[in-house]
Amino acid sequence: MRIGILGTGGMAAALGSAWTAAGHHVMIGGRDRVRARQTAERISASGHGTLTDAAGHGDAVLVAIPAAQAPAVVGGLAEHLAGRTVVDCTNPLAPTGEGLMLATSDGTSLAGRLAMAAPGAHVVKAFNMCHVSIWSMRPPVFEDVALSVPYCADHPTAIVVTQTLISSIGCTPAPCGGLARAGYLEATAAFAIGLWFAGGQPRAVFPSPAESPQP
Template structure:
């Protein structure tokens, strides 16, 4: 698969490294050519500008902070027909509320800025160091990665990239549910920074729908 990465930061490094190892062709694009070139050399990828990476990839990873996401998408040029993975989180300290407020989700805004692209929300629930693990398996169970997208072929392409990390793709529904995934990330990050473990609030699957016993 040909993957263009828009951005040259930590998420670009972590996921790009894994996908190069899995045998994919990767190009890193950034506003600052020297940053793209340095990362590309480190992970064994090609380098270019944002528009170069966008033209190169059938699948694109938007790997920048949410504050710069819309400008990055616009600078990448025409993205019609491309699969565009949005791993951004529109939240931050000190209170970890959503910067998108009650408006459209980050993924929805990115889709509006990239007409014709097939946006898939993914990879936003975990710290970047989790994506560096080979593989991310905890307690013998591969990490689940929720995906939200409207185009079945686009979601299928991202599912393949999730499996290439040793993770398990989870069907999160259409892009309209991406806001729920973003809110989940904001809530979990707030708990983590407060010293709590969000994993303790999720019961095992066998009892998640009820035990079947009379109330």
């Protein structure tokens, strides 16, 4: 699969490296061509270029830029993203005195804002639940169970593309409904990341139903 990545930071490198290792053709795109080249070389990507180059590269486009900048960037690339699966891995978080809160306080998910900015694209929310270091694992397996990756998507082709992106790096796709539910994934990420920062263990909050006492 041909994958364009918007961004040159940690998530771009970690997921890009995983997809390159899985045999996908990855292009890194950034505002800074030098950083794009350095990131591409570090992960052995197929190529590098501008954000526009990456947006028009292939079947899927990963949005791996700061959440506050993402709607404007995606809106500026809307014509190049039309008809493509656009995967939003960002978390619109804002630190407050009460802990991490969603920066999208009007009730619209960040993924929903990207869909409005590029109405011709097939936007998906995925890969936002884990720290960047998790995506550097080959594969991410915990207690002999492959990592599940929740995603929200509407378009049938985008669902298939997303499932391929997830399964090709050794993870299990976990469908969570349409894009209207993306805000739940963003809110869950805010909760989980806040718990990590506080020294807690999010996995302890969600025991397996199979481990519960049977009635």
